[in-house]
Amino acid sequence: MSASVLPYTVKPHPVTGVYSGKLGTWLFLASEVMLFGAFFSTYVLLRVGAPTEGAAVWPTHEQTHLSWKIGGFNTLVLIISSVTMVLAWAQLKMNNFSKARLYLIVTFVLAGLFLVVKLTMEYYPKFEAGIRPSTNIFFAAYFVLTGLHALHIVGGMVVIGYFIGPGASLWKKDPEYFTNRIECTGLYWHFVDLVWIFLFPVLYLL
Amino acid sequence: MADSHADISKHVKLYIGVFAALAGLTIVTVLASQVDFSGPGHVVVALLIAGIKATLVAAVFMHLKWERSGWIWWPLVLCAFFFVVLMTLPTLVATESRDRAPAGTWDTIPVREAPAHSGGNAESGH
Numbered sequence: 001m002s003a004s005v006l007p008y009t010v011k012p013h014p015v016t017g018v019y020s021g022k023l024g025t026w027l028f029l030a031s032e033v034m035l036f037g038a039f040f041s042t043y044v045l046l047r048v049g050a051p052t053e054g055a056a057v058w059p060t061h062e063q064t065h066l067s068w069k070i071g072g073f074n075t076l077v078l079i080i081s082s083v084t085m086v087l088a089w090a091q092l093k094m095n096n097f098s099k100a101r102l103y104l105i106v107t108f109v110l111a112g113l114f115l116v117v118k119l120t121m122e123y124y125p126k127f128e129a130g131i132r133p134s135t136n137i138f139f140a141a142y143f144v145l146t147g148l149h150a151l152h153i154v155g156g157m158v159v160i161g162y163f164i165g166p167g168a169s170l171w172k173k174d175p176e177y178f179t180n181r182i183e184c185t186g187l188y189w190h191f192v193d194l195v196w197i198f199l200f201p202v203l204y205l206l
Numbered sequence: 207m208a209d210s211h212a213d214i215s216k217h218v219k220l221y222i223g224v225f226a227a228l229a230g231l232t233i234v235t236v237l238a239s240q241v242d243f244s245g246p247g248h249v250v251v252a253l254l255i256a257g258i259k260a261t262l263v264a265a266v267f268m269h270l271k272w273e274r275s276g277w278i279w280w281p282l283v284l285c286a287f288f289f290v291v292l293m294t295l296p297t298l299v300a301t302e303s304r305d306r307a308p309a310g311t312w313d314t315i316p317v318r319e320a321p322a323h324s325g326g327n328a329e330s331g332h
Contacts, residue, residue, distance in 0.1 A: 049300030
């Protein structure tokens with residue numbers, strides 16, 4: 001019995017007009033919008049509903065201990081990683097695998113840089129100072145939102161790392177299929193960037 | 207989307223242009239946060255800029271600009287609708303009920319002030 005082959009990984013599905021991996025990725029991202037949307041909605045509810053006076057008033061910027069310089073730096077890191085990700089796909093479309101792989105490596109390194117900054121310059125000093133998610137309602141929201149986002153960064157690194165390493169062999173067997181898989185990885189990665197585009201002003205600036 | 211070599215080369219130029227716009231808008235976001243807008247003006251401005259940045263990422267990096275399949279667009283339209291509902295509903299409910307919350311509602315939530323630490327926000331400009 002021959003091994004089963006996934007249909008419509010390269011050619012568009014006759015009904016949907018797109019290859020199946022792309023449709024699946026977009027549907028997954030739609031569910032992700034709802035996941036992050038629920039947490040953003042909770043944040044809005046807590047912030048707008050916080051008392052205007054008394055002990056439970058929403059903390060000021062001085063009390064939240066968040067530096068816009070660190071958040072802004074990480075914003076730029078993620079934006080650059082989004083560009084390198086889409087450039088990797090473009091290089092594959094132009095049949096230039098070695099350049100594409102280089103762009104994937106840069107994306108992977110930038111994702112790692114984001115996490116290192118997040119952990120060493122934001123999370124660690126806060127834990128050292130005794131700040132926990134249980135400290136107050138702001139830090140509960142901050143750690144949940146940024147923690148969930150950081151987990152998505154880790155997930156992205158696993159996938160990108162796979163395509164830099166063992167998954168790269170697919171390029172030799174089926175370059176178009178490999179290119180499509182990188183496009184889907186890129187869709188996910190741009191979504192992670194997109195979430196941070198909203199997290200940065202909401203947590204660090206407003 | 208079209209994917210000939212020449213088309214992709216054009217796209218690469220567009221990607222670089224969008225990157226420049228995103229970097230510029232990030233700086234604008236920071237600068238705008240330091241302007242003293244009246245009322246909720248700073249929230250509106252910050253979310254407006256974030257919305258423009260998100261649109262650029264979705265349209266160009268995620269290729270929605272070239273996407274023609276309704277199978278992708280319709281779930282996204284539905285998703286956008288429910289996202290707006292998720293964002294609007296708490297605003298309406300919370301502002302309505304804020305001053306009518308039963309006594310002690312917020313007392314169940316820890317409100318300890320965070321201890322000071324060196325990674326603070328002294329230079330935040332706020």
